[in-house]
Amino acid sequence: MTVPRHLAVIMDGNGRWAERRRRPRAIGHRAGARAVNVCIDFCLERGIDALTLFAFSSENWGRPEEEVGALMKLFLGALDREVDELHRRGVRVRFIGERERFAADIHQRMQAAEALTAGNTRLHLNIAASYGGRQDIAQAARALAADALAGRLRVEDIDESALDARISLADLPAPDLFIRTGGDHRISNFLLWQLAYTELWFTDVLWPDLDADLLQRALDDYARRERRFGLTSAQVAGGATENLPA
Ligand code: FPP
Numbered sequence: 001m002t003v004p005r006h007l008a009v010i011m012d013g014n015g016r017w018a019e020r021r022r023r024p025r026a027i028g029h030r031a032g033a034r035a036v037n038v039c040i041d042f043c044l045e046r047g048i049d050a051l052t053l054f055a056f057s058s059e060n061w062g063r064p065e066e067e068v069g070a071l072m073k074l075f076l077g078a079l080d081r082e083v084d085e086l087h088r089r090g091v092r093v094r095f096i097g098e099r100e101r102f103a104a105d106i107h108q109r110m111q112a113a114e115a116l117t118a119g120n121t122r123l124h125l126n127i128a129a130s131y132g133g134r135q136d137i138a139q140a141a142r143a144l145a146a147d148a149l150a151g152r153l154r155v156e157d158i159d160e161s162a163l164d165a166r167i168s169l170a171d172l173p174a175p176d177l178f179i180r181t182g183g184d185h186r187i188s189n190f191l192l193w194q195l196a197y198t199e200l201w202f203t204d205v206l207w208p209d210l211d212a213d214l215l216q217r218a219l220d221d222y223a224r225r226e227r228r229f230g231l232t233s234a235q236v237a238g239g240a241t242e243n244l245p246a
Helices: 014-020 025-046 058-062 065-088 104-117 133-149 160-164 212-224 233-237
Strands: 006-010 050-057 091-096 123-131 177-180 199-202
Touching: 014 025, 025 050, 025 065, 025 123, 025 212, 050 058, 050 065, 058 065, 058 123, 065 091, 065 104, 091 104, 123 133, 133 160, 177 212, 199 212
Parallel strands: 006 050, 006 177, 050 123, 091 123, 177 199
Antiparallel strands: none
16 A cells, blocks of 8 residues: 655644634644644654645734634643653654744744754654745745855756755655645635645544644545556556656
8 A cells, every 4th residue: 555655734723623612722723733743753653754734824824813822822832731742752853944933032042943853854744834835835946046046056056956945845755645624725825836637535534633633534545546747548558657756
């Protein structure tokens, strides 16, 4: 069975999960944090190499102050509580997005978590925080422009692979499978560049209700799909996609 090497997840539905129970939305996010652990455990058990979670979008800063505050408290708590255990289990933790927008205490813990776990290889856990896919492409374009201006790169050498090398998670294969919980069928400015050939899987299940059976359903569905990368079925059967860049 084909297991995805890299799983990308939009964890949607925390707010509705809480509202259905007539509880504050922050309670839904807390339940969502427990589901994050379910997802990490699943990836470790199944031998998935990389997991990228959309924890907080660039747009989420616009939510009510109380909800943003509760999420920040949750991130800080999770960083304090979980990082040592993740390290013990061989997980490398990294953050993508505009980390400088976070308060100093969170920012510092992000750096510390990355430094502590930098040598781990069992699972690459990437947390997208204050992340936007368009902003990611823009920062890669800025890096290309800076290299060109400094004479390190010729304009005619600016191509897909040059941008690919400067986008977030450049050292990992692109996500094979994208999962979004919560019933909406959209990408919501998540890894726009990296998801170009990713298989998409959507479920109405709200994120806090996530369990291993649901993730296994997504993996089973993924294993049944034929990834053609723009080629024909006959070419895929003949092995033509085997050496495509990740
Ligand atoms: C989307 O649900 C979820 C978020 C904006 C936050 C995601 C955060 C967590 C899962 C908690 C902790 C994460 C880590 C990495 C420790 P929503 O609020 O948009 O739900 P709704 O669509 O039902 O309103």
